[in-house]
Amino acid sequence: MDSHQSRRQFLQAGLALPAVGIVSSDRLEPVFQENPSAPKVVYRTLGKTGLKVTGVGYGIGFVPVTDVVARAVDMGINYYDTSRDYGESEKIFSGVIKGKRDKIIIATKSGRTKKAQILEDLDTSLKVLGTDHVDILHLHGRDNPAQVPDESIEALEIGKKSGKARFIGFSCHDVNNMVPFILKTGKFDVIQTTYGFPIGGRYREQAIARLHEAGIGVIAMKVVVALSGFNLKTVENPPARPNGDGPLAGIKWVLQNPAISTTVPNMRTIPQLEMNFRAMSERYTPADEKLLTLLNEQIRPDYCRMCYECKGVCPKGLPVADMLRFLSYNDFYGDYHRAIVSFRDLAREVRDVRCSDCESCAIQCPNGVHIQDRLIRAQQLLA
Ligand code: SF4
Ligand code: SF4
Structure with missing residues (x-):
């Protein structure tokens, strides 16, 4: 693929290319490099949506740090994930993206299940975000098919048909449990799921591959959370941190998987942003593997991998x-x-x-x- 092809395809997706070195394709082959040693934007295709998304996206979270989000947009990161359920998130985010809507892809979520509620959430999101459409509308946090009733799918489809949401999907923590339902339903363009080195990586690879083969775009979340060396429980006596590169190694690990289109780490500082950005164009190395293995051991007793492989059932019904x-x-x-x-x-x-x-x-x-x-x-x- 040459740079002209890359640009044409990107414009077909309704977006403009940022003025930085660009790498494109699912195999991470370079298109052009102004400076081979500089970190670069790398695009991947989000399943059958055809959207070209940057391998590192941005999880806006509850209280986005506006300077960091603005810098991310300027650097060319184009995928932004928020939710109606994240308090002031959409409102704060909207102030950052004024005049930049055509440069970014916005995904938002509704945590509700009734048709009217989801459509109400969509309208509220559009109003608060200051846009006439979101690129992706998710149902938020569905780990059981019973949490995706027919009327919620109908709401997504109405949103899509009206043009208020270009594509539809849902986020989940237990993708293994949801794949048969997703494939049988055949209605979803994208799925966002937990996936990372300590977080159920090996448990989820088959499920993610099946979604990818079906043309469903897969977005990885909770990619770096456990890898920063931050553990509030031990903050008085923090564990030795081998270095601060855990999140970088964690994103690189995830992006080795060509079935993953993008990741949505939350970033609160410019150094965090700049480090994560590098993950798009740097290769995963044996040193990364060593670091992740070490960090994984440090967090072992405290960090639930969200693999849903617990043995036994709580007699008191605790989830x-x-x-x-x-x-x-x-x-x-x-x-x-x-x-x-x-x-x-x-x-x-x-x-x-x-x-x-x-x-x-x-x-x-x-x-x-x-x-x-x-x-x-x-x-x-x-x-
Ligand atoms: S507590 Fe359960 S879900 Fe968490 S890591 Fe252990 S087995 Fe997996
Ligand atoms: S109540 Fe708590 S400690 Fe007791 S079995 Fe359930 S999860 Fe375990």
Whole structure:
């Protein structure tokens, strides 16, 4: 593919190319390089949508740091993920992208399930974002087919038909559980799922490959969270950090998989942004593997991989993997607000259980997470 082809295809997707070195194609073959040693924007195709997305996108999160988002847009990162469920996220983001809408791809999500609610969320998102369409409309956090009733799919299709959403999909943590449903339904253009070196990487590869083969664009989330060396639980006595390159290595690991179109790490500082940006054009190395292996061991007892391979069932009905994830929002993202909002969405009878009342836990983690200790901490912190 030459640069003219690349530009034409990109413009066909309704976007303009940024003025930086560009690498394109699923195989990461260079198109042109102004400076071979400089980090470059790399595009991948988002499944059958045909959208050319940068391998490193941006998870806007609850409270985006506007200077960092603006710099990312200027650097050419073109994929931005937000949600109606992230408080002021869309509103703050809208202030950054004024006059730049044609340079970026926006994905947003609705956490609701009824047709009218989802369509209401879509209209609100458009109003708040200051745009007449989003590129992708997701249902937010669906890990069970029962969470995707027919009327929610109908809402997505209405949104798509009206032109308010160009493409549709949903986000999930347990893609293995959802793949048969996704393929049988045949309605979704994209799926966003957890995928990363410690986070269920090997558990999810087959499922992701099946989606890719079906032409469904796959977006990886929660790619770097556990790899920054940040663990609030041990902040008084932080573990030795071999260096700060964990997130870079983590994104490079994910981008080795050609079935992944883009990633959506949250970035809060310019150095974080610049480091993540490099992951698009740097190769994954044995040193990266060594670093990730070391970091993976450091976080082993505390970080739930979201693999859903827990052995046993809680007799008191706790959704263990979900609760561990909520605690991770605090301990690994440093986002207490998100942790407590998620925890308080649980049913009252679940929130009232105290794991400290059990002599031992009925559930074992094959990855070595200390489940009972972690849940006691979650209940002390969030209940
Ligand atoms: S507790 Fe362990 S087995 Fe269960 S989801 Fe987390 S990492 Fe997987
Ligand atoms: S310790 Fe918690 S998760 Fe484990 S069995 Fe008891 S209530 Fe369930």
